[in-house]
Amino acid sequence: MTDYKLDNIDWKILDILQSDASTSNLELSEKVFLSPSPCSRRVKNLENLGYISRRVTLIDPRKAGLPVTVFVQVTMHHQVKKDLDHFAQRVLEWPQVMECYLMTGDFDYLIRVVTPDLFAYQEFLDQLTQVSGVDHVKSSFSLKPICYKTELPLGHLL
Template identity: 45%
Template sequence: MSTLDHIGRKIIAAIQSDGRITVQELADKVGLSASPCARRVKMMEDEGIIKGYSAVIDQAKVGLPVSAFASIKLEKQREDYLDRFAQAIARWPEVVDCYLMTGQYDYLMRVVVADLAAYERFLKTKLTRLEGVASIETSFALGQTKRSEVLPVE
């Protein structure tokens, strides 16, 4: 893992707030010339610090207004059960976030769907059919207070 210096952190902060920033604009913001700035960005991409670039999409405006948070408990916390679960959910586009957790449940996932009927279909045709799932508890978001992909690097 690379240790980021002050300039590296400034680059990350700028890219996080505007992923479409030009190299020249980025260089001006962080106090470098364009070539060294581009090299540093490329180095951070190669090291996996910068994993990619994407657009932030309004889920309601694309017909997916429902966020369901499912807490999953597996029958056993053995490696093969954990691996099988992770491999299955990686194929399901409805699952947009999933975390292996400590505490009462093994996983917490956010599922994005068009409506309650779509969540029910997801539950019946995918999640409950997955071998090794002992229990599922779902909560539905009433609204979103904050969402961010911006890490507090500075």
């Protein structure tokens, strides 16, 4: 399986499913011009190979009562493995953290957080600043989303 090379049909399947993960196997097979059984096998193969990591439903955070989006820049006192590992473990515990990236540049981590209000963000911030190794935190509040995508631009592979 490790030497498997994706073909145009595989890439088309990925493109369709990332746009709408609820696409039925029958619909998918018709769109990629395969019968349902081989189409289903291809999807399973793409899952086994790790191209499809999971299928989700995207929920509007405002309608879910989480209208506050904050981008948080975190600077560690030192970038030592022990502190980085501990920080990563803590971040995974917080459900309000939607994304977290180890960065290069002026700060060490960039985190996207959603909360119902500023009070809830303050509670999160209190926890964040107590993590050992955290030196500095800078918060930037989103006023409104301009662009938010979950689909990768696979057009060049089709």
